[in-house]
Amino acid sequence: MRIRLLLAICFPLLASILSAQGKAVREITIATKVTPPFVTRDGDHYSGLSIELWDLLSKKLDMRATFVERDLEGMLAAAEKGEVDLALAAITVTPEREAVMDFSHPFLSSGLGIATRGQDQGLMAALADRLFSFELLQALGALAFVLAGCGLLLWLVERRANPDQFGGKGLRGPGAGLWFSAVTMTTVGYGDKAPITPAGRVITLVWMFASVIVISGYTAAIASALTVDRLQSVVRGPEDLPNARVGTLRGSAAAQWLDQRNVRYTAYRDVGDAIASLDQKHLDAIVYDAPILKSYVLDRPELLVLPDQLRSEQYAIAMPRGSTLRKELNGALLEVLQSDVWHAVRRRYLGD
Structure with a gap:
């Protein structure tokens, strides 16, 4: 009887001990790289988008990580050679990398961007650049065409019935129609001319209402042109890169993109060094991951990241080929990515 009682007490206790041992926190090593806003470091403490992602994953996986800091090439090499269990920072998935290591499901989609330096044109130069821009001249040309079309149409229907106001030899008649069209559009309406035919009055009525829309649209366009942004980028798009002094990170996806297009560049080991070279006018542009570039230029008003992305990129967690962590990591990752x-x-971190 006593033996049975002892077993009844000890068996649940033993089961709980074994269960606790089964759920023991596993220690792993993660290679990382300081890459704001994905990874930042304050003393021995790491934070950032990727670090907070790992915090969420580790709670589901019962894992605790020791972070080892490397540069980009060292971080990828450590994952490839199995020197670490995972590599986590701002690692983009490329065919070349996937051939030598495994990746988790992507946790973020972004793209390559161009950071460049702004230059102050001066007020008059910036104003002239806006006023004589192709877009504004094109809009003014379209306005003149519509104005002339309405004036000529009015002249055609009024010239016989109303020769005193819309008749005359040579350009006098078409000129009168153009004048009437212009003063009607601007709502000045001098009253020196007025259509008398039904067709002429219908055309005038339609033109009066259309003019309200036309004038408001062109007022906004001209106001935008006169709102002068004096800071113009040194490099305005990817088409300028072949003739510019370009920088990127050694071994990065951006370096591969530049190599594929035969664009010469200076390779850096750290984004901060490349940004410093751009700020000191040793570079004209940096091609790298857009979220990282935006983070670096936030407190540098003289630098800017162009709005267009060069290509789409997927960020993921890297690991050695055949890693046993991949399946459970992906399962936890899918749950985390769907969470509020x-x-x-x-x-x-990203504002989106």
Whole structure:
């Protein structure tokens, strides 16, 4: 009887001990690289988008990580050779990398961007650049065409019935129609001319209402042109890169993109060094991951990131080929990516 009682007490206790041992926190090593806003470091403490992602994953996986900091090439090499269990920062998936290591499901989609330096044109130069821009001249040309078309149409229907106001030899008649069209559009309406035919009055009525829309649209366009932004970028798009002094990170996806297009560049080991060279006018542009470039130029008003992305990129967690962590990591990752907590983290770091 006593033996049975002892077994009844000890068996649940033993089961709980074994269960606790089964759920013991596993220690792993993760290679990382300081890459704001994905990874930042304050002393021995790491933070950032990728670090908070790992915090969410580690709770689901019962894992605890020791971070080892490397440069980009060293981080990827450590994952490839199995020197670490995972590599986590701002690692983009490329065919070349996937051939030598495994990746988790992507946790973020972004793209390559161009950071460049702005230059102050001066007020008059910037104003002239806006006023004589192709877009504004094109809009003014379209306005003149519509104005002339309405004037000529009015002249055609009024010239016989109303020769005193819309008749005359040579350009006098078409000129009268153009004048009437212009003063009607600007709502001045001098009253020196007025159509008398039904067709002429219908055309005038339609033109009066259309003019309200036309004038408001062109007023906005001209106001935009006169709102002068004096800071113009040194490099305005990818077409300028072949003739510019370009920088990127050694071994990065951006370096591969530049190599494929035969664009010469200076390779750096750190984004901060490349940004410093751009700021000191040793470079004209940096091609790299857009979210990282935007983070670096936030407190540098003389630098800017162009709005166009060069190509789409997928960010993921790297690991050695055949890693046993991949399956459970992907399962936890899918759960985290669908959570409201992760969406809040993304908004806090990326604003989206």
